[in-house]
Structure formats: structure tokens, C-alpha cells
Amino acid sequence: MMQTQGKSINKKLRISGGLIALGLLVQALSLLWNHPLSFIAYVTIGGLFMAGGIVLYLFTLVNIPSAGTEDVEGNTKAQTPQT
């Protein structure tokens, strides 16, 4: 169960990192192109990829299970935080 959660978080981190890197790459390339369409590419393609990656990362952060959860008897079970 814990391993599955860890894998899921890692997968989300990979995706968000990939999206952010791709978005930044598009933005970097657009800065080398002096044309009105470069601004559109910067905002729409680069901005969307980057925003998608950041949102996915933040979403992953807020959905990480807390460090300790209580079972029905009130005993605390420790969980290993992944991120």
C-alpha cells in the first residue's frame, strides 16, 4: 500500500518535472526568436506546460498522506513521507 503510494507520488513528480522542464524549454527558445508569435508561444505553450507542471506538483503536495494516522483503536501509525 505504502509502496504503491510512493510510486504514485514519484510518477506525479516525474510528470510535473517533465512538464515544467518542457515549458521552460519552450520559453527559453521563444526568447531567442524576435517575433510577435514568440510571445504567444511563450505564454500559451510554455506557460501552459509550466503552469500544468506546477499545479500537478502542488496538487501532489497537498495530497500526501499525513506523517501519522490513527487506526480505529486510536493507535498512531507512522507513515514515511515521500515529498
Next chain:
Amino acid sequence: MPTSLILAILVITIVLAGLVAVRPNLTVARGGKILAFLAFFIFPVFAGLLGLENHMERAKQTSFCLTCHIMGQYGQSLYVDDASYIPAAHFQNGRVPRDQACYTCHTDYSIFGGFKSKFRGLHHIYAQYVTGPQQPVKLYHPYNNRECLHCHEGSRSFEQGALHTAEPQTMADIKSNKLSCLTSGCHDTIHNVKQLDHVKYWKPVQ
């Protein structure tokens, strides 16, 4: 900020984001979590804003405006060797910065003027690539004297000009935009692109 520096920041951010993406297990440790937060949030937002600001500044450049084919003749009109051509006289005599000549005269000198100009720029892109530009090119609104007065108000040639002070009401009408600088028959030779084949051109000294 120079484009090269922004590019360097972007590349560093890409490397950091890529590193965390390739090795997500780094985030198990506390330092890794901080690295992930920097690489996935702080640096991309910072670099993104820097890049956006760079794009905004570049959009003010004369060369940027002239990348659209339809603006070519308007750029050419800046080199007309005739002082009655208002944009040419301003451009050639350094009354406007040559590298931002279009923006300096065609922005709105009001509180949200810069924003409105950028929004108009987006409309230009839409018109250029989607609907097709109007022929001949026209301003969206009549040219406002405010843009002229931004520089000329208070200057001797404007405040004490013979025609400006010929009648007491003239100056008030100019300043309140009732009497247009450009279309009231005074300074009415603007880009005049239809006549560009019949004029002499100024060649700047290299």
C-alpha cells in the same frame, strides 16, 4: 535584465526540474523536498516572470513592430527626407528613441496605457494571423493629443508657438484634445505611405 542572463536562469531551472523529475526519490530527504519546491515552484515562477518582462520590453522595439510585413512601409516612412513628415522628423532628430520609435508615439500615456498597448498588440497578432489586416491600416481610435503633449507640453516651441497662441482658446482646445494636433490641418503629414515612391530618403551616417 539581459536576455542571456534570463536564458541562463531558465537553463538552470530546467536542469534542476529535470534532476528532480529523473530522481524523485531525492524528495524523501528534507533537503530534497526543499530542492523540489525550489525547482518545481519558486525558480519556474521567477524565471517565467523574468521572461515575460523580457518579452514585454522587446515588444517595444521598432524592429519588433516591423517584423510584420504590413508595417514595412510605416518603418520606411521614418526615413523620408522631409521635415513635414511628423514621424520621420521625430525619428531622425532623436525626439523619440529610435529603437522604440513606434511604441513611444503609439502607446497611451495614461495609468493603464502600457497594459492597453500590449492588449492592442495581441489584437494586432489576431488581426495579422486570423482575420487578416485591414487595408489601409487604421488606428483603432483617433490619435489623442495626450501622446504628443506627454513630451511637448511645457516646451518653449509648443507653449509659445505663434499658431498655438494666436487665439486664446487654441491652446486650451489643444490641451483638452478638442483640437487635434494631427487632423486639424496643422501637423497632418504623418506616415503618408501612399506617397513613399515619390519622396527622397535620408541615409543615416554609419
